[in-house]
Amino acid sequence: EAGVVQSPRYKIIEKKQPVAFWCNPISGHNTLYWYLQNLGQGPELLIRYENEEAVDDSQLPKDRFSAERLKGVDSTLKIQPAELGDSAVYLCASSSPRQGNTGELFFGEGSRLTVL
Amino acid sequence: AQRVTQPEKLLSVFKGAPVELKCNYSYSGSPELFWYVQYSRQRLQLLLRHISRESIKGFTADLNKGETSFHLKKPFAQEEDSAMYYCALRGFGGYQKVTFGTGTKLQVIP
DSSP: OOOEEEEEEEEOTTTTTTTEEEEEOTTTOEEEEEEOOTSSSSOOOEEEETTTEEEETSSSSSTTTEEEEESOOOOEEEEEEEOOOOOEEEEEEEEEETTTTTOOOOEEOOOEEOOO | OOOOEEEOSEEEEETSSSSEOOEEOOOOOOOSEEEEOOOSSOEEEEEEEEGGTTBBBEEEEEBBBTTBOOOOOSSSGGGGGGGEEEEEEEEOSSSSSSEEEEOOEEEEEE
């Protein structure tokens, strides 16, 4: 199994430009998370989806960040316009309650954003 | 609100020495606690969870509700244990929010 797939792995943009990250979760995983990880910090939740519904987006800066999960599978996280402080790693993770509700999150390799 | 605290950013030990990575949590209820590990150039992955009471790669962790702690321990450190370790908490209440600590870098010196 391929695991959680994220793209792009690396992105360098100038401030005020838009950027989008894509995530393909493990097949059958209905819960999808986007986390932000700043240098030297732990992952911080941005948004969590149960199927196509965003059930926790309280930490998502909605003035510039948006996310969608069409058909409850792939997800896209967008930033427009990007600011210098958005430079970080954006992690996608998925989980499935069918695995006995173990609570385990499966992470992608992350998308590293650098805003110049 | 749920919070996870890992007081040490870096822990250096010699090979063969015991290891204890500290984790304290704040949660008004019965949480589920996890340790995740990230080896160099690899993705973040689950190491162990308190509910399983398992030992993985020689590591164990006991949930102490009185002290609200979930410290990770290993009696004899190996060089391959060098990695970033994150403590995580999942609360109950109808949803599965998972909160991570800031992480501790374990450096095992040969």
